Amino acid sequence: MIHKLTRIPNEPQTIATLGSHSALQILKGAKDEGFNTLLICEEKRLALYKRFKFIDEIFTIKNFNEFLTNKCQKRLLKANSIIIPHGTMIAYLTYQDIENIPAPVFGNKWILRWESDRQLKQKLMTESRLITPKMIKSKNDIDKLCIVKLHGAAGGQGYFLAWNKESFEDNAKKLFNQKRIKSEDDLFIQEYIMGVPTYLQFFYSPVNKEIEFLGADIRYESDVDSIGRIPARQQLSVDIEPSYKVVGNIPLVLRESLLEGVYSMSERFVEASVHLVPPGMTGPFCLEGVYDREGVFITFEFSARIVAGTNLYVSGSPYSELIFDKPMSMGRRIAHEIKIANEKGLLNTVLT
Numbered sequence: 001m002i003h004k005l006t007r008i009p010n011e012p013q014t015i016a017t018l019g020s021h022s023a024l025q026i027l028k029g030a031k032d033e034g035f036n037t038l039l040i041c042e043e044k045r046l047a048l049y050k051r052f053k054f055i056d057e058i059f060t061i062k063n064f065n066e067f068l069t070n071k072c073q074k075r076l077l078k079a080n081s082i083i084i085p086h087g088t089m090i091a092y093l094t095y096q097d098i099e100n101i102p103a104p105v106f107g108n109k110w111i112l113r114w115e116s117d118r119q120l121k122q123k124l125m126t127e128s129r130l131i132t133p134k135m136i137k138s139k140n141d142i143d144k145l146c147i148v149k150l151h152g153a154a155g156g157q158g159y160f161l162a163w164n165k166e167s168f169e170d171n172a173k174k175l176f177n178q179k180r181i182k183s184e185d186d187l188f189i190q191e192y193i194m195g196v197p198t199y200l201q202f203f204y205s206p207v208n209k210e211i212e213f214l215g216a217d218i219r220y221e222s223d224v225d226s227i228g229r230i231p232a233r234q235q236l237s238v239d240i241e242p243s244y245k246v247v248g249n250i251p252l253v254l255r256e257s258l259l260e261g262v263y264s265m266s267e268r269f270v271e272a273s274v275h276l277v278p279p280g281m282t283g284p285f286c287l288e289g290v291y292d293r294e295g296v297f298i299t300f301e302f303s304a305r306i307v308a309g310t311n312l313y314v315s316g317s318p319y320s321e322l323i324f325d326k327p328m329s330m331g332r333r334i335a336h337e338i339k340i341a342n343e344k345g346l347l348n349t350v351l352t
């Protein structure tokens, strides 16, 4: 598909984002690279963000949807801004909304659609020759431990485990009663992979045509990760159904022998994205999966933008240290790319 070209600013001055997710890291990095910073912020979060001196201007809105109003968009354009999309932006705005934002967006905004849509997501992972968990088409086919997910669920909320048709139906009924789903069709079933859930953070630079592996993390999820604190007898006596709501992130350094595989997965991903959704994966992205007992990475998701796990590495990570001689967070890496692209007259390769 050929997409409309975005208006490329003559001289990008401001880096802007929405106040949530990884906004602090993004704007701190932008300031460190010499940009002005603009935060679009909900009124209720103003007190928090006012604490940080690297934010030059805060434009307040009542709720995230007001980001799309003319008034807000005019402010962004007037400041000659480049918008950095993140997880909250794609959770609260539709991908069509993001595609229609008049100000330039860092990275490939067309790929965000592929992150939101389960089928497109699977297509890109398959084309990238990533190993993915088996999808179970019908509840009648559940014959081993499975994880059941809601379409578009934010941060693992509402996921549950099922091991047969009955356990699937029991939990689906609970979600239905809580008005979280309209029918069982709102759920999809995936083989449960035992191992270490791992989030691999990358940056692809179209300017120097290189992939950088910048960090890894584990998510700490409530309450599945705290179940081990309760002895088995109590676990069995209270009927616990774990949830997977992300609360925070824990740093992870991989065995060095895994790194070759890490790079080759990310290279295949970038390559496939160039064919399927031009101009391809640009800037930050994350491959999300489980290392099983053989050390094989099974990818269950990807994020085609900065992930919150990168907030761990505001002053650089064990991997960014190997590439850069200054502290390089993912937020700063984005600003650095914009700066270099602008100097080389290549802004059109990093913005859409």
Ligand code: AMP
Residues within 6 Å of the ligand: 133, 147, 154, 155, 156, 159, 190, 191, 192, 193, 194, 197, 219, 221, 244, 288, 290, 300, 301
């Ligand atoms: P997600 O929202 O897809 O990132 O998943 C939230 C959490 O669910 C992950 O951090 C994992 O703990 C878990 N999870 C998701 N898919 C699988 C899977 N196929 N096997 C095992 N755990 C999974």
